Amino acid sequence: MILQTNPKAGYLAHKAEIDAAIHQVLDSGRYILGSQVADFEDEFAQWMGAAHAIGVANGTDALELSLRALDITPGQIVFTVAHTAVATVAAIERCNAIPVLVDVDPATYTMDPGHLADAIRSCQDARPACIIPVHLYGQPADMPEIMTIAMRYGLKVVEDCAQAHGAQLHGRTVGTWGDLGAFSFYPTKNLAALGDGGAVLTDDPQLAGKVRALREYGWNERRESTMPGINSRLDEVQGALLRVKLRYLEEDNARRREIANLYNTRLAETTLKLPDVRTAAVHVFHQFVIRSQYRDELQAYLKENGVNTLVHYPVPIHLQPTYKRRIRLGCSGLVNTEKLCGEILSLPMYPQLRDEEATIVSELIAGWHAR
Numbered sequence: 258m259i260l261q262t263n264p265k266a267g268y269l270a271h272k273a274e275i276d277a278a279i280h281q282v283l284d285s286g287r288y289i290l291g292s293q294v295a296d297f298e299d300e301f302a303q304w305m306g307a308a309h310a311i312g313v314a315n316g317t318d319a320l321e322l323s324l325r326a327l328d329i330t331p332g333q334i335v336f337t338v339a340h341t342a343v344a345t346v347a348a349i350e351r352c353n354a355i356p357v358l359v360d361v362d363p364a365t366y367t368m369d370p371g372h373l374a375d376a377i378r379s380c381q382d383a384r385p386a387c388i389i390p391v392h393l394y395g396q397p398a399d400m401p402e403i404m405t406i407a408m409r410y411g412l413k414v415v416e417d418c419a420q421a422h423g424a425q426l427h428g429r430t431v432g433t434w435g436d437l438g439a440f441s442f443y444p445t446k447n448l449a450a451l452g453d454g455g456a457v458l459t460d461d462p463q464l465a466g467k468v469r470a471l472r473e474y475g476w477n478e479r480r481e482s483t484m485p486g487i488n489s490r491l492d493e494v495q496g497a498l499l500r501v502k503l504r505y506l507e508e509d510n511a512r513r514r515e516i517a518n519l520y521n522t523r524l525a526e527t528t529l530k531l532p533d534v535r536t537a538a539v540h541v542f543h544q545f546v547i548r549s550q551y552r553d554e555l556q557a558y559l560k561e562n563g564v565n566t567l568v569h570y571p572v573p574i575h576l577q578p579t580y581k582r583r584i585r586l587g588c589s590g591l592v593n594t595e596k597l598c599g600e601i602l603s604l605p606m607y608p609q610l611r612d613e614e615a616t617i618v619s620e621l622i623a624g625w626h627a628r
């Protein structure tokens with residue numbers, strides 16, 4: 258069986274180092290917010306090219322605390338996309354802000370700046386406050402355009418970087434374009450914990466201080482709550498092993514690109530739509546997503562032949578039960594979003610996937626396609 262993703266392979270690849278890091282924490286007696294998390298925060302911020310990183314419990318909290326640090330208040334509008342993990346929208350609603358979902362560009366599957374601008378103009382009666390672009394599948398969203406629009410309308414920007422650790426655009430790492438960048442270290446992500454984890458990235462010392470307070474009851478240095486916070490801490494065990502994993506992130510992302518190249522070469526002759534890479538972008542291929550009108554048949558055929566694939570995401574957020582009918586959409590609708598959901602397929606993609614395995618997957622697809 259060829260797996261679609263394989264967190265265990267990511268552990269086994271560096272087992273000795275990870276085990277040693279975990280045992281160091283166990284022996285230290287300090288399990289929450291100690292030196293491992295502090296060191297990880299410094300190393301992660303430096304790696305990303307930002308001044309501050311704050312470890313939190315997961316990616317959803319990273320988004321929520323970013324919005325709360327920006328003082329997004331109940332009733333204010335936050336623009337994002339419907340073609341994303343539910344977490345993006347859930348975090349907005351956790352702040353009692355109002356998500357407005359705009360369509361994605363059909364080539365890159367990320368927020369379409371034109372539709373964003375239309376949606377902002379049509380919401381001027383309400384209170385537009387913030388934009389959350391999602392760097393989906395490892396592809397940077399169109400940050401120069403989105404930042405220009407944000408500037409023009411006076412909106413804040415929080416980047417959802419949960420699928421794009423290390424992706425770049427014009428030489429600048431994602432997570433450093435907006436006011437804050439939110440990361441997840443869920444076990445299948447490019448930088449993966451062995452449990453839950455997340456981080457917020459920012460250059461602004463005040464925002465950093467606020468996220469730091471918000472993640473622990475709103476405490477100041479004297480442990481007095483100065484604002485209503487929550488408990489959203491990254492723990493020492495995850496911090497220690499993330500320091501190990503961070504040392505291999507560059508290499509892992511390069512390996513993902515190598516696998517993507519292999520797929521691209523071997524599938525070039527088919528009529529499948531292969532992933533676009535934005536000009537001047539470094540894509541980190543969290544997923545390798547192809548498109549076919551016959552997606553369900555192709556997925557079933559691969560399964561019969563021992564290849565697991567997944568669909569990210571089969572149902573756009575605005576059509577899921579709890580959001581259906583009540584969630585607000587941008588004025589130009591979600592035509593691209595709705596169309597691509599029936600056609601996308603995520604092929605096996607993780608750094609330890611072997612060339613032979615990616616070749617088998619490609620040959621099965623090309624063979625199926627030729628029939």
Ligand SMILES: *Cc1c(COP(=O)(O)O)cnc(C)c1O
Pocket residue numbers: 315316317318341342344345391417419420441442443453454455
């Ligand atoms: C994984 C993910 C999240 C949420 O991360 P968690 O750590 O699971 O809370 C948010 N946004 C996107 C795009 C994701 O892929």
